Amino acid sequence: MPDLSEYNAKRDPARTPEPFGEVDGAAPTGDRFVVQEHHARRLHYDVRFERDGVLVCWAVPKGLPDRPGAPRLAVHTEDHPLEYLEFHGEIPAGEYGGGSMTIWDSGHYEVEKWSDREVAVTLHGERVDGRFVFFKAESGDHDAKDWLVQRRKSDAPTPARDKSAQSPRVAVGGRSLRLSNLDKELYPDVPKASVIDYYARVADTLLPHLAGRPLTLRRFPDGIAAPWFYEKNAGAKAPDWMRSVTVPTPGSSRGTTTANFIVVEELATLVYLANLAVLELHVPQWRVDADDVVQTPDELVFDLDPGEGTTVVDCARIAQRVRDVLVADGLEPCPKTSGSKGMQVSAAVRVDDPGRTSAYAKGVAELLARETPRSVTSVMAKERRRGKIFVDWSQNNTAKTTVAPYSLRARAANGAPTVSTPLTWDEVEAAQEVRELTFSPADVLARIEADGDLYAAALGEGITRPDLPGAPAAG
Numbered sequence: 201m202p203d204l205s206e207y208n209a210k211r212d213p214a215r216t217p218e219p220f221g222e223v224d225g226a227a228p229t230g231d232r233f234v235v236q237e238h239h240a241r242r243l244h245y246d247v248r249f250e251r252d253g254v255l256v257c258w259a260v261p262k263g264l265p266d267r268p269g270a271p272r273l274a275v276h277t278e279d280h281p282l283e284y285l286e287f288h289g290e291i292p293a294g295e296y297g298g299g300s301m302t303i304w305d306s307g308h309y310e311v312e313k314w315s316d317r318e319v320a321v322t323l324h325g326e327r328v329d330g331r332f333v334f335f336k337a338e339s340g341d342h343d344a345k346d347w348l349v350q351r352r353k354s355d356a357p358t359p360a361r362d363k364s365a366q367s368p369r370v371a372v373g374g375r376s377l378r379l380s381n382l383d384k385e386l387y388p389d390v391p392k393a394s395v396i397d398y399y400a401r402v403a404d405t406l407l408p409h410l411a412g413r414p415l416t417l418r419r420f421p422d423g424i425a426a427p428w429f430y431e432k433n434a435g436a437k438a439p440d441w442m443r444s445v446t447v448p449t450p451g452s453s454r455g456t457t458t459a460n461f462i463v464v465e466e467l468a469t470l471v472y473l474a475n476l477a478v479l480e481l482h483v484p485q486w487r488v489d490a491d492d493v494v495q496t497p498d499e500l501v502f503d504l505d506p507g508e509g510t511t512v513v514d515c516a517r518i519a520q521r522v523r524d525v526l527v528a529d530g531l532e533p534c535p536k537t538s539g540s541k542g543m544q545v546s547a548a549v550r551v552d553d554p555g556r557t558s559a560y561a562k563g564v565a566e567l568l569a570r571e572t573p574r575s576v577t578s579v580m581a582k583e584r585r586r587g588k589i590f591v592d593w594s595q596n597n598t599a600k601t602t603v604a605p606y607s608l609r610a611r612a613a614n615g616a617p618t619v620s621t622p623l624t625w626d627e628v629e630a631a632q633e634v635r636e637l638t639f640s641p642a643d644v645l646a647r648i649e650a651d652g653d654l655y656a657a658a659l660g661e662g663i664t665r666p667d668l669p670g671a672p673a674a675g
């Protein structure tokens with residue numbers, strides 16, 4: 201019988217961010233599963249199946265086996281509330297299960313057999329796709345909670361032909377990757393295959409913008425209409441060849457928390473992430489060097505965020521004024537759409553102190569707000585943004601990230617995903633309608649074919665990287 205009393209007894213809602221809920225007697229049978237990577241006293245993987253209004257759970261120290269072979273220990277743990285399917289975060293030290301919990305994979309499963317001693321399932325996730333059997337350990341030495349999990353040969357129930365079409369193993373830039381669930385719709389009528397295809401095609405232009413930058417990823421395992429999560433950790437099971445770097449977590453205070461961030465520097469990593477339903481790539485305005493040492497910022501960014509009653513076209517007018525200030529200071533600004541509602545303006549700079557870009561950008565934002573207080577604000581407060589463009593200078597903070605150029609966004613317009621798209625200044629000046637500043641993956645690939653990388657100067661390509669003045673000269 202599903203029962204959450206053991207779960208509730210082990211946790212204090214005042215002390216842990218974990219979800220609390222009741223057995224959902226009205227829930228349909230359910231077919232979702234999640235695998236959480238849990239860095240507690242010992243790293244383990246919690247495998248949880250939606251069933252009868254709760255999650256039925258096993259803790260698997262070594263994770264689910266990659267291939268058929270020897271069974272692995274799987275400790276049957278207490279039922280969890282359904283809300284736990286989406287839980288990720290920090291359980292405070294000293295609390296039950298203290299440590300960090302990230303979502304390693306999620307998806308749907310089919311039951312072949314479910315009894316008190318044996319559970320046979322087929323999992324359809326992004327990382328794991330195959331048949332598994334959990335069964336009670338027989339030997340008298342074992343604790344009653346000790347079960348074993350074994351991977352089974354994938355001869356049934358999915359016909360082999362369909363399986364290989366859905367989960368092909370592909371060679372990408374010298375790496376071997378297995379793709380999964382290629383038909384799954386991540387946007388309305390847009391399957392994961394199209395997302396992977398876009399990232400593969402845009403890679404040559406996108407990769408220089410990602411090199412050396414520890415990424416914050418937005419993953420949408422069940423598409424843009426379903427729950428999503430931020431991923432900042434490469435995870436213990438990331439492929440050996442994938443670059444990752446341990447740096448303080450953006451958002452953590454005093455750098456007390458670190459994460460092992462993915463750094464994308466090759467096509468295979470980009471494809472690997474797209475296969476995990478990573479739609480959005482967010483970058484800091486600084487890089488690590490070849491020895492993983494954090495460098496001072498190399499880009500200045502302004503995020504132009506339209507308040508209620510304004511659009512990206514109003515952002516374009518403010519972008520022109522940002523440009524004029526930056527050009528007067530010897531910088532070479534590049535404009536792009538955010539792919540969501542606003543715009544960004546970036547410029548390559550050289551600074552000796554990590555706080556300099558924020559200070560300069562704040563000076564520019566305040567200058568524009570002083571000149572036209574009715575159309576520009578430099579202040580974050582939502583209630584002060586109505587009818588104005590918020591010139592957000594704070595994303596230069598080294599703990600923050602901004603969507604990368606050419607990243608998809610978790611939005612659709614005109615039946616296609618939207619993309620954060622570099623623009624020419626002529627386009628910015630001419631824009632009169634939102635649709636003129638809305639671009640699909642196909643649009644972006646055609647633009648690159650015609651014009652190359654309009655954001656190259658933000659990387660310092662083709663220019664002499666200028667020193668950033670202390671404050672805007674125009675002020």
Ligand SMILES: [Mn+2]
Pocket residue numbers: 238240244246259297
């Ligand atoms: Mn656990």
